[in-house]
Amino acid sequence: MHRGGPAVSPDVTGAGPRLHAAVLAWFDDVGRDLPWRDPDCSPWGVYLSEVMSQQTPVARVLPVWERWLERWPTPADLAADSPGEAVRMWDRLGYPRRALRLWESAAAMVERHDGQVPRDHDDLLALPGVGPYTAAAVASFAFGDPRTVVDTNVRRVLARTVSGTQHAAPALTAAEMRLADASMPADRDAANRWNAASMELGALVCTARAPRCDDCPVSHLCAWQLAGRPEHDGPPRRGQAWHGTDRQVRGRIVQLLRESPDPVPRRDLDGTWPDDPTKVERCLAGLVEDGLVEPAAGGYVLPR
DNA sequence: AAGCCGTGGAT
DNA sequence: TATCCAAGGCT
Numbered sequence: 001m002h003r004g005g006p007a008v009s010p011d012v013t014g015a016g017p018r019l020h021a022a023v024l025a026w027f028d029d030v031g032r033d034l035p036w037r038d039p040d041c042s043p044w045g046v047y048l049s050e051v052m053s054q055q056t057p058v059a060r061v062l063p064v065w066e067r068w069l070e071r072w073p074t075p076a077d078l079a080a081d082s083p084g085e086a087v088r089m090w091d092r093l094g095y096p097r098r099a100l101r102l103w104e105s106a107a108a109m110v111e112r113h114d115g116q117v118p119r120d121h122d123d124l125l126a127l128p129g130v131g132p133y134t135a136a137a138v139a140s141f142a143f144g145d146p147r148t149v150v151d152t153n154v155r156r157v158l159a160r161t162v163s164g165t166q167h168a169a170p171a172l173t174a175a176e177m178r179l180a181d182a183s184m185p186a187d188r189d190a191a192n193r194w195n196a197a198s199m200e201l202g203a204l205v206c207t208a209r210a211p212r213c214d215d216c217p218v219s220h221l222c223a224w225q226l227a228g229r230p231e232h233d234g235p236p237r238r239g240q241a242w243h244g245t246d247r248q249v250r251g252r253i254v255q256l257l258r259e260s261p262d263p264v265p266r267r268d269l270d271g272t273w274p275d276d277p278t279k280v281e282r283c284l285a286g287l288v289e290d291g292l293v294e295p296a297a298g299g300y301v302l303p304r
Numbered sequence: 305a306a307g308c309c310g311t312g313g314a315t
Numbered sequence: 316t317a318t319c320c321a322a323g324g325c326t
Contacts (some may be wrong), residue, residue, distance in 0.1 A: 049322085050322065051322095051323095052322090053321085053322040053323095054321095054322065054323045054324075055309090055310085055311095055320090055321055055322085055323055055324090056310090056311080056312095056321065056322085057311095057312085057313080057320090057321050057322090058321090058322075059313090060311080060312075060313090060321090061322090092310080092311060092312080093310080093311075094309090094310030094311040094312085094321095095309055095310050095311085095323090095324090096309090096310075097309070097310095097324090097325095098309095098310095098323090098324085101324085128324095129323090129324070129325090130324085131323060131324045131325080132323090132324090133322070133323060133324085134322085134323075134324085137322070149322085151322045151323080152320090152321075152322075152323085153321095153322070154322095170306095171305085171306085199322060202322095203321090203322075207320095208319080208320065208321085209314080209315075209319070209320075210314095210315085237319090239318065239319060239320080240307090240308085240309095242310090242311095245308090245309095246308085246309090247308075247309060247310060247311095248310085250309080250310080251309095251310050251311075254310090255310095290309095
């Protein structure tokens with residue numbers, strides 16, 4: 001947490017301890033008993049939960065996580081199966097390339113880390129599909145190494161409580177990273193709990209759309225609250241288009257292959273976007289390029 | 305370093 | 316119905 005750079009804000013030093021105490025107490029009280037928070041959960045279980053939760057709500061992750069751990073209790077079990085089965089078991093969590101990278105990372109654990117989830121932060125970061133968030137989260141939650149975990153929840157909680165703005169910046173900035181580092185409790189155990197607790201506060205109370213400030217344990221010291229909860233001021237935040245995009249068509253193609261035990265004939269894929277066969281062709285080529293789909297006798301399949 | 309990459313619930 | 320948004324990562 002002491003990474004150099006200028007002091008972030010006088011408020012952090014002043015409100016920090018009170019912020020920590022209130023959020024940690026709240027977390028002990030109402031934090032969810034998610035199975036990967038069980039002290040007996042394996043690092044592999046924590047690792048799976050973090051990758052599955054990238055851009056996917058916890059409620060949808062839970063049943064898939066249970067099935068994965070039952071079928072593949074260790075990285076070696078997954079690596080011994082086919083990547084296509086990983087994509088199939090991924091079901092509808094979205095962004096199926098994450099399943100592919102999970103399989104690749106399991107293979108890397110077998111090759112380089114004796115079949116274990118690596119404890120070292122840099123080793124974690126080197127795994128496919130693992131970026132700054134996931135590496136820090138696994139280090140902290142699976143191994144008690146208090147790296148600064150910065151996800152969309154933490155960013156929003158700090159933007160409001162400390163910076164006094166409704167939303168965090170569109171993309172993670174260096175200033176935000178410094179703020180998150182400076183906001184970490186000094187005590188190792190408290191830091192690890194803070195990582196989970198600040199995420200949980202953002203997920204349950206300090207939400208993006210309709211924050212439940214009446215139920216917030218730190219509303220009394222929240223800079224945004226004290227400023228009268230000013231509306232976002234700046235360029236409009238842009239959502240991503242969906243209808244008619246390659247993403248939509250790619251999703252339909254992969255869904256068909258997931259649900260079929262046999263190769264899916266090329267002509268059946270045209271139904272995923274009847275208006276424009278060239279779009280289907282382009283998306284299919286992209287999926288093959290990405291390793292999510294393979295040509296086979298009689299059509300296309302998930303990678304074997 | 306913006307834009308791409310799925311899916312479905314909530315409002 | 317349309318829009319927002321969810322424990323990001325990669326190029």
